[in-house]
Amino acid sequence: MSARLGELVHRNGGLAGYNYAYMDESAKREVRRGLLKAISLPGHQVPFASREMPVARGWGSGGLQITLSVIEPSDTVKVFDQGSDASMNAIALRDLISRTCEVPTTTDPREATLIQTRHRIPEDPLVEGQVMVFQVPIADPLRRVAPRMTVSRRLHAERDYSAIWLYLYEDHARLGRSSFASAHPVEVEDRYIMTPSPIPRHDCPRLNDAPFISLFGAGREAIVYAVPPYTKVRPLSFEDRPFEIERFATGCALCGATDTYLTEVDGDANAQLVCSDTDRCARRRTR
Amino acid sequence: MKTIPAPAAIEPISVPSGTPCLELRDITVRYGRGCDHCRSGEMRAQRCTHCGSVYGCRDVSLDVWPGEVLGIVGESGSGKSTVLAVSNLDIQPTSGSVKLLGDDVSSAEGKQRRRLRALALGIVYQSAQANLLMDVTAGGNVAERMLGAGWRRYDAVRSRALALHTDMELPEDRFDVPVGMFSGGMRQRVQLAKALATSPPVLLLDEPTSGLDVSVQARILDLIRRIHAEFQLAIVVVSHDLAVIRMLADRLLVMRRGLVVEHGLTDQVLEDPQHPYTQLLVSAQL
Structure with missing residues (x-):
């Protein structure tokens, strides 16, 4: 080979x-x-x-x-x-x-x-x-919750994930x-x-x-x-706090897609939301 | 207590009748290899002069039944906390057996130990830092135990934590405040709320009121007595303070140099001490 x-x-x-x-x-x-x-x-x-x-x-x-x-x-x-x-x-x-x-x-x-x-x-x-x-x-x-690798490995091994759930609890x-x-x-x-x-x-x-x-x-x-x-x-999410993806007020400013992940470009005054996936965005525009 | 939601999401741990909640038999904790001299049992010193091994405790037996409070007194270094650490499954004894709710858990490790700690045991330390995360909110510290036991509904976790929080006479507006900003007495209350979060049948108290001023001490002790009356827990309380023991404990072990030198009903031991060390302890007052 x-x-x-x-x-x-x-x-x-x-x-x-x-x-x-x-x-x-x-x-x-x-x-x-x-x-x-x-x-x-x-x-x-x-x-x-x-x-x-x-x-x-x-x-x-x-x-x-x-x-x-x-x-x-x-x-x-x-x-x-x-x-x-x-x-x-x-x-x-x-x-x-x-x-x-x-x-x-x-x-x-x-x-x-x-x-x-x-x-x-x-x-x-x-x-x-x-x-x-x-x-x-x-x-x-x-x-973030167990910076020491020796500790973290044990937590993974024992499936002891209360610390990360606690992190999520504190967020909420x-x-x-x-x-x-x-x-x-x-x-x-x-x-x-x-x-x-x-x-x-x-x-x-x-x-x-x-x-x-x-x-x-x-x-x-x-x-x-x-x-x-x-x-x-x-x-990871609580049963009564479902996981949510990002929501955007508008679609892509270039291709108009509403189902994609958008990022802001051109900062400040000219800020606009466009597709983060540039290849697909370009293909949509030429089609 | 009616307002506190029951820990429904957790598969509850059953307390068998007719057995003690916690039973230690001939517990020895040795640091070092040991030798013929110190293993023989004739040596009563804590440190073996031949091999240098140190005994945290030797041949300690105790049992605690549901609704009973067992006190352990003794001077610093007498092995009180070692016995409690064995009970909390923090350290495995060199020899002897630990039974929790009728099951032998002497060699429990990993998952099983975590499950027992989450569901069967609650502990309060003298130093809150040992038990609480100082930059996490009071509610979060209590919630952690429920999350560790497998609760996955935020509202249920939060409402039970809040109910315990207020039941421990903590102000509701401090629920979402990091415990690092709490006073010593309040931290002990948060520890109690945390210990009770999963309704464990056994509660371990390691010097719960030492280091607090006398008025706060009295209120924490009142709280512990109320908890005991309401929940019918088996409680082990370790203290060097005879007043605390007299107030809480039904029965008493007196420890010295890793050995139990006297045990019996609290009143009996404190009113009519037999062992010279206990006599000294009872008569010693500043």
């Missing part, structure tokens, strides 16, 4: 001297081993040997290591950042992946087999066989709502509480019973976790 992939490196001007997909085969295998365990235990945080990457830790090195470990020459890759395919981070990662892996890239999530993302899930419905790779800054949903007592704007904790398959990475609340319900695979990588913290297809993912 490694020899066959290794031959691919020099075709189409790949990076000379580097292995296929940048990482060496044993490093990729180590990541995949972690991912197999993560998929077997949905929502469970699995430590892995996070490598130095040609991007700084905190800039998507966890997601990148997952992408490079599972990628094959037949894949089509989309990389986007906060809904945008044109952000610096997305461009840099896409460039690295396409040059070291010899794969075509796309901005259309419907064409992609592998989608690396920072903080969004594409608005287009994804299908079976697609793989989402999330860049995760903070892997532990209990970080003080604010009348949950204070999680993004990265709203979710309960996976009635077992682990997991952070879905800082996706907006809009995207949380879309992880539930999803046909695609979700792989999460935190490079700085050296943690991977996963949600396999068709897995129960429930945002």
Whole structure:
């Protein structure tokens, strides 16, 4: 396997001297081993040997290591950042992946087999066989309530989640709502509480019973976790205080969509709400 | 108490009749490996001169029945708090057995221990910091126990916490205030509300009024007596203050250097102490 992939490196001007997909085969295998365990235990945080990457830790090195470990020459890759395919981070990662892996890239999530993302899930419905790779800054949903990892690991093991429920109680007592704007904790398959990475609340319900695979990588913290297809993912909420997604007064100022997650652009006087998923927004406008 | 919603969402823990709520048998807590010398039982010192092992307590037995208050007195370092920590399943005894509601829980760990702590035991410490989260509201601190026991309805949790809050004679307008801003006496009341949140059959009190001024002490003790009368709990109260013990306890253990030196009905022990140490304790007054 490694020899066959290794031959691919020099075709189409790949990076000379580097292995296929940048990482060496044993490093990729180590990541995949972690991912197999993560998929077997949905929502469970699995430590892995996070490598130095040609991007700084905190800039998507966890997601990148997952992408490079599972990628094959037949894949089509989309990389986007906060809904945008044109952000610096997305461009840099896409460039690295396409040059070291010899794969075509796309901005259309419907064409992609592998989608690396920072903080969004594409608005287009994804299908079976697609793989989402999330860049995760903070892997532990209990970080706010149990900063010590030794404590937090025990709490996860014993399923002792009263601290995070207390956090939610305090939110409702003080604010009348949950204070999680993004990265709203979710309960996976009635077992682990997991952070879905800082996706907006809009995207949380879309992880539930999803046909695609979700792989999460935190490079700085050296943690991977996963949600396999068709897995129960429930945002944490009290039975009588249902989870709510963001509501917007208007639709997208560009494409008019009313069912998407919107972000404010052009600040101050010219502020307007537009789709955060720029690719879908552009497609709607040209149609 | 009629106004306090029952803990319906929780699968209640049943109290079997005909057995004590809490039963300790020959509890020994040893720190260190121990050696033939100190294991033999002839050694009565707390620290073994041969191997250096320290005994938190030795061969302590006690039982508490529903509706009964057991007092434990003794000087600092006599093992009172060790016995209470064993009762609260905080530390596992080196030898001996702990029975809670008739079940042997000596080696309870993880999930089982958490469930027992959530449903069967309530505890109040001298220092509120040990039990309460200072930057969390009074209501939140009480709610935490219910959330830990599996309540998932916000309104039910909140209304029960508020009912307990007012029942502990705390002002309603302090319900959503962090307990770090509370006085010492109020913190003890919040601890009591928290301990009672899941209606546990056993309540453990570790020096509940030490460090409070005398007028506040008296009111907290009145409150504990009222709780005892209303809920018919089995209570273990640890104190170095004989006045507290005299006021609350039906029966009494006197501990010294990790050993129980005398036990009996409170009045009997305090009026007619047999052991020289108890005699000293009773006669010692500032």
